[in-house]
Amino acid sequence: MKLMTPPELEAALRDIGARRYHRLHPFHELLHGGQCSKGQVQAWALNRYYYQATIPAKDASLIARCDDAATRREWRSRLVDHDGEREGEGGIARWLKLTDGLGLDRDYVMSLRGLLPATRFAVEAYVHFVREKTLLEAIASSLTELFSPQIISERIDGMLKSYKFVTAETLAYFSQRPPLAERDSRFALDYVKRHARTPGEQQQVLAALVFKCDVLWAMLDALYHAYVAPGQIPPGAFIPED
Amino acid sequence: MKLMTPPELEAALRDIGARRYHRLHPFHELLHGGQCSKGQVQAWALNRYYYQATIPAKDASLIARCDDAATRREWRSRLVDHDGEREGEGGIARWLKLTDGLGLDRDYVMSLRGLLPATRFAVEAYVHFVREKTLLEAIASSLTELFSPQIISERIDGMLKSYKFVTAETLAYFSQRPPLAERDSRFALDYVKRHARTPGEQQQVLAALVFKCDVLWAMLDALYHAYVAPGQIPPGAFIPED
Numbered sequence: 001m002k003l004m005t006p007p008e009l010e011a012a013l014r015d016i017g018a019r020r021y022h023r024l025h026p027f028h029e030l031l032h033g034g035q036c037s038k039g040q041v042q043a044w045a046l047n048r049y050y051y052q053a054t055i056p057a058k059d060a061s062l063i064a065r066c067d068d069a070a071t072r073r074e075w076r077s078r079l080v081d082h083d084g085e086r087e088g089e090g091g092i093a094r095w096l097k098l099t100d101g102l103g104l105d106r107d108y109v110m111s112l113r114g115l116l117p118a119t120r121f122a123v124e125a126y127v128h129f130v131r132e133k134t135l136l137e138a139i140a141s142s143l144t145e146l147f148s149p150q151i152i153s154e155r156i157d158g159m160l161k162s163y164k165f166v167t168a169e170t171l172a173y174f175s176q177r178p179p180l181a182e183r184d185s186r187f188a189l190d191y192v193k194r195h196a197r198t199p200g201e202q203q204q205v206l207a208a209l210v211f212k213c214d215v216l217w218a219m220l221d222a223l224y225h226a227y228v229a230p231g232q233i234p235p236g237a238f239i240p241e242d
Numbered sequence: 243m244k245l246m247t248p249p250e251l252e253a254a255l256r257d258i259g260a261r262r263y264h265r266l267h268p269f270h271e272l273l274h275g276g277q278c279s280k281g282q283v284q285a286w287a288l289n290r291y292y293y294q295a296t297i298p299a300k301d302a303s304l305i306a307r308c309d310d311a312a313t314r315r316e317w318r319s320r321l322v323d324h325d326g327e328r329e330g331e332g333g334i335a336r337w338l339k340l341t342d343g344l345g346l347d348r349d350y351v352m353s354l355r356g357l358l359p360a361t362r363f364a365v366e367a368y369v370h371f372v373r374e375k376t377l378l379e380a381i382a383s384s385l386t387e388l389f390s391p392q393i394i395s396e397r398i399d400g401m402l403k404s405y406k407f408v409t410a411e412t413l414a415y416f417s418q419r420p421p422l423a424e425r426d427s428r429f430a431l432d433y434v435k436r437h438a439r440t441p442g443e444q445q446q447v448l449a450a451l452v453f454k455c456d457v458l459w460a461m462l463d464a465l466y467h468a469y470v471a472p473g474q475i476p477p478g479a480f481i482p483e484d
Binding site for chain 1: 262268289358359363366367457459463466467468471474477
């Protein structure tokens with residue numbers, strides 16, 4: 001292992017995204033290509049809700065481990081983005097507008113009763129990773145945001161065009177995200193480029209991004225298995241009406 | 243919620259097993275019915291290795307939280323069963339005889355490089371559950387052992403009959419397990435029947451068993467998705483030769 005320059009490290013990170021980010025997953029092709037049934041879109045939104053709702057706890061764990069006020073302050077903006085300034089605002093509330101718009105009962109969504117266990121395990125793996133690994137690795141694991149503006153624009157275009165049951169209003173979550181994701185990922189990328197100073201630390205940073213790509217990928221694998229093919233829904237999970 | 247008698251609690255636990263234990267999973271039907279390719283059996287053994295190898299850490303976490311020497315002593319026998327008295331003995335070593343017998347490279351298996359991320363997330367969810375929930379819930383989550391003697395006998399019979407690449411020697415792990423599982427599950431069942439003294443505690447015990455069934459089920463869902471149908475192997479995971 002040799003020490004990479006910061007631009008080389010960035011290139012290696014972007015290469016991981018190009019090969020492993022969930023934009024490449026077959027479920028996303030179906031979702032964005034308009035080939036999902038309403039029930040499949042519901043299952044996706046219901047499961048992804050748990051990810052959205054858990055992100056602030058993940059971010060708070062990260063802040064809790066940080067001994068530098070500037071980094072804590074910067075990271076705090078993520079809490080604001082997700083939880084909002086007051087009831088009904090923020091990313092989680094906007095996600096619930098999506099599940100509302102898809103006809104899912106809000107109490108049912110928030111109860112997590114219909115969640116795929118694999119979703120729960122993947123999301124909690126992310127929380128535990130951030131809690132237990134080094135701060136550098138915790139920050140690096142957020143770097144999937146580098147690749148999200150592209151997937152979000154594809155998603156908005158594809159879903160609005162293809163699904164009568166989806167409106168611009170229900171997709172408000174996504175229209176708000178790209179500038180926030182760009183700001184956040186710029187900070188995190190700059191942080192890892194400055195703080196990964198040994199070959200070992202650089203490898204940890206790369207592995208953290210691979211881990212996070214695996215989390216997102218595993219969530220879509222589970223959706224595909226349960227709701228597309230072979231369509232084996234695990235005991236207790238959400239059963240679409242269609 | 244009303245308080246169940248101990249026999250009613252036991253019946254409710256057995257009912258969960260009858261509905262949610264992974265013996266009912268389609269992957270097990272294929273595996274025991276002789277319908278798996280060698281590569282699919284390899285993928286199963288490789289992924290399940292991580293579960294086996296992680297169990298002693300799970301059990302040690304449980305012992306670490308126990309303030310009663312008798313319970314610690316009883317639970318310690320699980321460490322002995324899995325780790326053995328010396329190198330080459332115990333359940334993990336016997337599991338590696340299975341992966342050896344299936345033609346997998348031992349270093350590759352132990353490196354975990356080919357693991358499905360979903361396997362890792364499910365197994366680690368179990369470890370975290372035992373570490374973070376109450377001792378009662380931690381003990382209750384082991385109760386899938388109540389149902390394992392039956393699955394193991396089906397597995398030995400079905401695999402020996404169906405697969406030329408499987409021998410009684412490579413299945414040594416399974417021939418040793420049933421009496422140990424019976425002893426362990428008898429202790430754990432007796433423990434939860436004695437210690438779950440409120441309706442709330444009884445519901446926690448039931449939920450812990452549901453959780454553990456979900457862990458085992460999710461592991462097979464991931465195998466099925468990657469190696470049976472649609473056969474979408476996640477980036478980086480084991481690729482069978484056949």
